[in-house]
Amino acid sequence: MANVEKLKTVKFYSGEATPLEMHKVRVVQKLNLLPIEERKDSIFGAGFNTFLLQNRDVFLDMLTDSGTNAMSDNQIAAMSLADDSYAGSASYTKLEKAILEVFNQKYFLPVHQGRAAEHIIAKTFCKPGTVVPMNYHFTTTKAHIEMMGSAVEEIYTEEALKIKSDFPFKGNMDIAKLNQVIEKWGAENVAYIRFEAGTNLIGGQPFSMANLREVSAIAKSHNIMVLMDTSLINENLYFIKIREEGYQDKPLKEIMHEMLSYTDFSYFSGRKVSCTRGGGICTNNHDIYMKMRDWVPLYEGFLTYGGMSVREIEAMAVGLIETLDFNVISHSPTFIKYLVEALDKKGVPVITPAGGLGCHLDAKAFLSHVPQGQYPAGALAAALYICSGIRGMERGTISSVRDANGDDVLADVELLRLAFPRRVFTLSQVKYAEDRIQWLFDNRNLVGGLEWTEEPPVLRFFVGKLKPIGDWVDKLVAKFRQDFGDSL
Numbered sequence: 001m002a003n004v005e006k007l008k009t010v011k012f013y014s015g016e017a018t019p020l021e022m023h024k025v026r027v028v029q030k031l032n033l034l035p036i037e038e039r040k041d042s043i044f045g046a047g048f049n050t051f052l053l054q055n056r057d058v059f060l061d062m063l064t065d066s067g068t069n070a071m072s073d074n075q076i077a078a079m080s081l082a083d084d085s086y087a088g089s090a091s092y093t094k095l096e097k098a099i100l101e102v103f104n105q106k107y108f109l110p111v112h113q114g115r116a117a118e119h120i121i122a123k124t125f126c127k128p129g130t131v132v133p134m135n136y137h138f139t140t141t142k143a144h145i146e147m148m149g150s151a152v153e154e155i156y157t158e159e160a161l162k163i164k165s166d167f168p169f170k171g172n173m174d175i176a177k178l179n180q181v182i183e184k185w186g187a188e189n190v191a192y193i194r195f196e197a198g199t200n201l202i203g204g205q206p207f208s209m210a211n212l213r214e215v216s217a218i219a220k221s222h223n224i225m226v227l228m229d230t231s232l233i234n235e236n237l238y239f240i241k242i243r244e245e246g247y248q249d250k251p252l253k254e255i256m257h258e259m260l261s262y263t264d265f266s267y268f269s270g271r272k273v274s275c276t277r278g279g280g281i282c283t284n285n286h287d288i289y290m291k292m293r294d295w296v297p298l299y300e301g302f303l304t305y306g307g308m309s310v311r312e313i314e315a316m317a318v319g320l321i322e323t324l325d326f327n328v329i330s331h332s333p334t335f336i337k338y339l340v341e342a343l344d345k346k347g348v349p350v351i352t353p354a355g356g357l358g359c360h361l362d363a364k365a366f367l368s369h370v371p372q373g374q375y376p377a378g379a380l381a382a383a384l385y386i387c388s389g390i391r392g393m394e395r396g397t398i399s400s401v402r403d404a405n406g407d408d409v410l411a412d413v414e415l416l417r418l419a420f421p422r423r424v425f426t427l428s429q430v431k432y433a434e435d436r437i438q439w440l441f442d443n444r445n446l447v448g449g450l451e452w453t454e455e456p457p458v459l460r461f462f463v464g465k466l467k468p469i470g471d472w473v474d475k476l477v478a479k480f481r482q483d484f485g486d487s488l
Helices: 036-045 073-079 090-103 114-125 139-147 175-185 209-221 233-243 252-261 286-293 295-299 310-322 326-345 376-388 427-442 472-484
Strands: 107-111 131-134 151-154 193-196 226-229 265-269 279-283 358-362 393-395 415-419 450-454 465-468
Touching: 036 376, 036 472, 073 310, 090 107, 090 252, 090 279, 090 310, 107 114, 107 286, 107 295, 114 139, 114 265, 114 279, 114 286, 114 295, 131 175, 139 151, 175 209, 193 209, 209 226, 209 252, 233 252, 233 326, 279 286, 286 295, 326 358, 326 427, 376 393, 376 415, 376 427, 376 450, 376 465, 376 472
Parallel strands: 131 151, 131 193, 193 226, 226 265
Antiparallel strands: 107 279, 265 279, 358 415, 393 415, 450 465
């Protein structure tokens, strides 16, 4: 009988659903928790943009899991074996073998990070008059596609934008909408269909294998390519295994190979999927590979390093193999589930069911008195930093764009994302986040909106600056001191 992996659970005598770390901490980094008055000065200095905060001013950095995951001891050890050759590096050969082992895709193009892969893919396949249907957009993905003159059509299901739901696969594509897009544009004008594993902007929600299989069949019938963004495939893999009927007893490797079998090519950010910097494009189709190959030396570096150091390549090879370890891929989702359910029980508005990537606060409901044009998700991110030192990421209208008339394109949802880098936070730190979020929710009426002081024309959420409307920050600080005294 095959050695079939089973789901492993540990039951606490108390009955409390408590996540258990299946690793031990061997290297530590000192944290700093500033007094609230200094946090106030820091957020003003950062233009109320958490991206512009200095790390020394942050206590818990929940901005992103991109490049912030903890590497394993085996990854760090592998870095010392790097073959530092410009061309023909043995380290690259190890990475190729890991790609084949994990994704079952034999052609690989290395790049320095995920958005570099997006650039090469869009440059190769997107042009004016074409469209890219997808389950939901990501900011840089959409920007690259639209800069090449192609259009984006989001074909998410009705469940996708529901804040409270028990639907397990809110990242699914709407099949009827997909057929309508193909009929509207013509199959020959569909550049490719893009599936994002773990829809980043709507709560890290996964898609099901059944949905992926159905989309793949439709694409094949029209001779349309399917592309998967596998940056968050770890979590999507985890959710298929624990949520989808028929997959609980299947090995992770088998599930992963089935997922990728429904695609023509894929790409990833190594900062997410492998806990190390870098990225890549993978395929089993030689023609697709050749169409993109020559852009890599021009934009990234030679074909055996693609802008990555060989030390990163060694660590990436090990990190990808660790993707097939259930203890590795289950860590973040179980911690996220813990925080989401704890906050939900207290009435704090959060995206349910808990997804991958992070805990997502519903800023529209949290700050229902702040108009969407005053950026409630950005205001909530700033307010949470002020009262806790926790840095989250705005995923709402600040992360959107303006239309041709200069008006904000209001986001479908206003979220504050609290990312959970893999194997980084302890349970006491998660409980601290829960406590400060609860306090802020109880005092939410003190928080006001924001307005721009410096607004870039593209991807404004990265470096733009804002300021508070009115004196709500002073009121929030005063209330914090009233409740917590001299406590940080």
